[in-house]
Amino acid sequence: MKKVFIILFVLFFISSVLSAETAQDVLKKVESRQNEAKDAEIQVRITTIEKDGTKKTKEGIIFQKGEEKRVFKFTSPADIKGLSVLSTGKDTRYIYLPEFKKVRRIAGHVKNQSFGGTDFTNDEISSTKYSDDYDAVELKEGTETRTITLKRKEGSDREFDRIVAEVTADYVIKKAEMYKSDKLVKVLEVSNINKHGKYVIGEKMVMKDLTKNHSTEMEMVKIEFDKGLSDEIFTERFLKK
């Protein structure tokens, strides 16, 4: 009997060691969770909050397919209605300017610029893959969440050299702290984490820029997954419609 317990204990110990996730595993699963759906159409409301509490609201629709194809179309306010951004690759972006009836290719220098006057950068809005530019180097277990530390890879042009992210048991980022040279610059907090069919998503994100004392709330007003979005949506032709 004693031998049986010892064997069972050893087997349990080995399986625990083998199944223990690394930080990199957690990062991969987070990305996998973010890109789980084949496609998505999301109506968003973005509210920027100034230092003095003034709020400005913009609304738009996000179309996403796979990891790289994304369209963001502003639907309000009137001065930017119809303005759209298309991403089809890491450095392949186009913007449609309705006032000039022109589609322009956007160069890489805008990726770290503010998206539509918000605290999200163009890169943050269009990118869902961090493992290309970051290594997950540390994993800390918590009571409800786990914390992974991401360190920027050599040669990457991402803005932050370190990101510390709290991840839920469902592999959804609940909070992310972004650092530049050990200085905390931005904090992302995700709330209203709910299930939509078989997918889990945070319906509200708040990005705080600590250097400017400014924040942006992005609320997902309506979310639809796996609609069978056509590739034609991710074209210049669609931007101009």
Next chain:
Amino acid sequence: MKIRLFLGLLLLFPSLVFSEETLKLGGDIRSNLYVGLVYGDIYNYFNSNVITLKGESRPSENVQGNFELRFRNENISELDRLSELKYRKYVEPVSLQFYEAYIQFSSIFFKALDLRFGKQRIAWGTADGFNPTDNFSPMDLEDPLDFKNKLSVWALNANLYYSSFDLSLVLQPLFEPALLPNFDLIGSASNQMMQQYSERLNEPLVRIPEFRARNFIYGTRLRYKGELFDISASYFHGYAAIPVLRDIMIETGGFALKSITPALSYPSQNVAGLDIAMNLFDIGIFGEAAVVFPDGIKPTYYVNGNRLEEKDKKTFGIPEGGVSVEDKSYIKFAGGFDYTFKGGYYINVQFVRGFFNELSSSALNNYIFAYMKKDFFDSVLQIQPSFGLELDTDKDEIFGGEKIRDEKAYIFSLETTYIPFNTGRIILGGAMARGDSGSNLKMFEKLDQIYLKFRLDF
């Protein structure tokens, strides 16, 4: 009773057809005031108040109708008769500009085909502001310093999409002239004879291309959009942007000169274009080149309705030679880069060969245009200085003028935009130009100005 019922249905019908779902309206309200700093010249002040109404109707997924109307009230008119005070059109001049009205059919005949009919803005070219391949839509030079402003044209515009390629075919049967500014952009006054006898000069006539199949304007463009770059090749057959001197009609009475009437027309041209846009080390690079094949124009003189031969010109004191447009191809080019530095400083620099009013090989000058943009106070304030420099020399003999080399000119403007709320803007700016005699940008000296603009989008 029946009439009331009919009227009631008539009022109800549009709301049934154009329900809120199918018709979307929007637009803006603008008020602009320009104050000239060179009093007594052409730009004492100019005021325009515009309500723009934009509509979009989508009765089905494949059909879309768009329109843009501009209701304008401009300038207190220069009243000089008592009787004009009785008419609102003189006291409060208003006009309606039909900017766009078109219908687009998508995937109706072929899945990858979009067909657009009607008055529309056709925008070709990747360069910023100066587009030598963008020849369908004529320039709107009501604000002569705004080179991006264009008019729309009636056209049939077909776009075919296949993978990373798209093919455009445009047919514009009706010629639309550019809206010229209120000064001599054309340079017809450079004609020696007209300068000498300016007091006998009648207002110039202009001849628009007749509506005939042989005068149709058309073009095609093939584009490729790749991961690393976008490239396109185009062909345009049509007319130059602005008219040039074609004929000079001289009326004499005995041996005395009675009048001179210049007549201008639009030179026809074929344009082969190439443009490219790419991203290099995060810097946006763009370039646009157009090889222009113009039909040459040499002004013809008429005396009392009779054509004057070359050998007889001296008798009338008219210099021999001189052309309005040389019968020789030339290349116009616009290329540059843009970049955003840390801190949000955006710059855009372009080299331009051939300004829009330079229509001959010998008339081309080189320019550098640059502007910078920076937001402050969470994008509530935006400052944009702009600069243009004329670098090179043209061959001035094209208008029979003196050979002056190395003319230089510059134009500078500074604009501040205050954005108190999402859809409102208040813009305060100013511009000035200086140039050597014979330079092209010198024509903007008369436009030294400050301006105040208000805009509200809805």
